Amino acid sequence: MSIISASPEVLGAPISLAEQAYRDIRDRLIMLDIRPGEPINDGQLSLELGVGRTPVREALKRLEIDHLVVSYPRRGTFATIVDITELADVSELRRSLEPLAARKAALNASESDRTALSDLARDIARLGERNVDKRGLMEYDLSVHRLIYRAAGNPHLEEALIRLDNLATRIWCLVLDKVPTIEGHIEEHIDLLEAIVAGESEKAGALALEHITSFEQTIRAVL
Secondary structure, eight states, rough: OOOGGGSGGGSSSOOOOHHHHHHHHHHHHHTTSOOOEEEOOOOHHHHHHSEEEEEEHHHHHHHHHHTEEEETTEEEEEEEEOGGGGGGHHHHHHHHHHHHHHHHHHHHHHHHHHHHHHHEEEEETTGGSSOOOOHHHHHHHHHHHHHHHHHTOOOHHHHHHHHHHHHHHHHHHHGGSSOOOOHHHHHHHHHHHHOOOOOOOOHHHHHHHHHHHHHHHHHHHOO
């Protein structure tokens, strides 16, 4: 099981087939398993996911709102192109919202949230003991952010940040081969997660801002 498939977003109460299809296709688009500009065959996806075409089509409608797919009359549906020029706009919003989510998570996280955050921090601290490839590291990145968004306790903030983080991750994955190493970027999460678990809201907010700024600088360095 991948890290992101075990993230808090997909744990807990049962979800609909349409919701599961949405999350599965979304993560394929984020990780560029479905390449930018690639046509999307709903019939093939329904076979791969083991669901009917209706849940897949419902998922694709939502993904169009997320700017991850685009539909053209008489042409079909395609994965959107990753637009590097969106980095500045996405980062501008994340610099404001990520620290807010981190502060709120530090104040509002439940005991189960804090346990999950602490466990993930320990897992990341042991990355050096394992041979985790770049894709696996990016899955850790997604899991950390989704855990924090959920722990913040504001579903509107969570939804907005998931969409922004998805777009940022697509940009990251597009240039991943050009980045010498991303272990340090992932390990930055340890102090952030520990600050949230400890309830240190201002420290968590400051670390979240540093992390987002570091991400943007790393991307710009390889463009």
